[in-house]
Amino acid sequence: MLLEALSKYPYEGLTRELLSLGMSWVVMYSDLNPDAEDIANALEGALNSLEDKIRLNISKKMSKNDKQSFDKVIKAWFNQSAPETYGELFELVIRETIELLKQGQIDLVRSLSKVRIDKGGIYLGVEYKRETAILPAILKQPEYYEYQSGFLVPTTGQKAQIRLDPLWFSLIAVGFLISFAGLIRGKYYLITKPGIETFWPYEIEDIIEKGLIPLTEAGISGKIGLSTEELYEMKLAMRLAETNTFVPPEVYPVVLHLISLEGRAYAELKTLQLDLSELTGYLQRYVENIERLKISGLQVMVEIKEKGTMVYKYPLWALVDLAEEEISNEVSGDNEMLAYIFVKDLYKAVNSGNKKLIEDAVFRLFRQGRALLEGSARVSRELKRVLKAFMWKEHMGVLV
Incomplete structure (x- = not known):
């Protein structure tokens, strides 16, 4: 039933990805041919399992046009006024649709x-x-403004619309909640898995529960924003490594959608395909090895200033933070993107999966770092501190 329903949706893109995520949640709770009770239970499970996301401020206020439109629809459907934000709207529609299903007011098959x-x-x-x-x-x-596909191409001089009944709306809303990975500096981060339906029914739990949920929660808890693709992937993988979270390799690749209100319309600023399998494995081993050294009495953390306070961090974590600062501050001159260049070099080597390339990248960083510390180029105090920690013999052993 669900596969047939999804196959009728005619376009690729974000909406289909969210729809397939919502349906995947139902499949995870029941099977490919759920009844009304199964779907109601699945939607309840979504509200309970994703409650932490719902309680966050996961969206801005709705646009004026949307608010007016949803006021009319929500009044007719549920005899309520539409809430102010999209997040509250999604929760309301899911919750009320559960009641409609329980009361037999939705003809599921139809x-x-x-x-x-x-x-x-x-x-x-x-x-x-x-x-x-x-x-x-x-x-x-x-999707409309970025022309990622044939989605909503006008056929009569006006924008074509997608119109939904409560059940279809709820499935898309659940997909949004699963994919939500942060609202950072006014930009929405959504992580999806195109083609996720190919994992129905037996592997879908691993893809969602061990994959998309940990990935999106890492983005939220780490407040990870996109400065460059390399730094976003590094910081996401670092967060997974800190919590010792293993994401099965079959989860990848996933797609990051970066959405922002540009003027009066939402636009997709970036669409990136992410595969953190090599990075996460490398960084988890990095954390484990440093923790072993700490237990044996060796201190390989570096103390740096963060928001006016001195904190201890793993040297690689500190270097990534400095790289992000360089990007944000558009560093130039003698200090031109040095940390970012180091991180990007290591990122490429780790993603290659080639141990020799990783060793080459680490020793290249060592040589260049020593030249900076011993030379006349002006280097920030924080970068000097981090480079010194990087070049400790014990830390070099951890890196390779």
């Missing part, structure tokens, strides 16, 4: 089997109380 396409747009499901909801702007506009 809803999932009905997908209609005409000049006015795409209609998913059936009208409930003579109303369907539009796809929220935060999801519709990024």
Whole structure:
């Protein structure tokens, strides 16, 4: 039932990825052919399991047009006013749809089997109380304005719409909650797994519970924003290593969607394919080896200033932080992106999976770092401190 329903959705892109995530959650809780009770239980499970995300401020206020549209629909569907934010809207629709399913007010087979396409747009499901909801702007506009696919290409001089009944809306909302990896400096971070339905039904739990959930939670807890692809992947992998979280290799690749309100419309600023398998393995071994040295009495942490306070960090963590500062501050002159160059070099070597390339990158960093410390070039005090820690014999052994 669910595979057939998903196959009727005609476009690739973010909306399909969120829809397949929401359906995957249902499959994880039941099977490919759930009944109304199964879906209600799955949606309840989503609200409970993803409660920490829901309680975060996971979205801004809705646009004026969306608020007006959803006020009308939510009033008709649930006899309530639409909330102010998209996150609250998603939670409300999921919660109320659970009740509709329990009360037998949704014809499950009819809803999932009905997908209609005409000049006015795409209609998913059936009208409930003579109303369907539009796809929220935060999801519709990024695909429309970035032209990532044929999605919503106007056919009559106006933007085509996607209209949803409560069940389809709930599935997309669950997909959004699963994928949500942070709202940082006004930008939304969503991590999805295109083609996730190929893992139905037996492997889907590992992909979601051991993959997407830990990845997105790492992004949220670490407040990890995108400065460059290398630094984003490094910081995400560092967070997983700190918590000793293993993500199965079959989870990768995943896709990061970076969405921002640009002017009056949401746009997809970046779409990146991520594979942290090599990085996470390397950094987990790095952390384990340093912790062993600490137990034996060797101190290989470096003390640096962070927000006015001196803190101890792993030397590699400190170097990545300095690299991010260089990118943010657009460092130039003698100090031009030195930390970032070092990190990027190591990032490439680790991702190659070639131990010899990793050794070459580490020793190249050692030689260049020593030249900086002993030469006349102006180097920041923090970078000097980190480079000295990097070049301790014990730490070099950990790196290679």
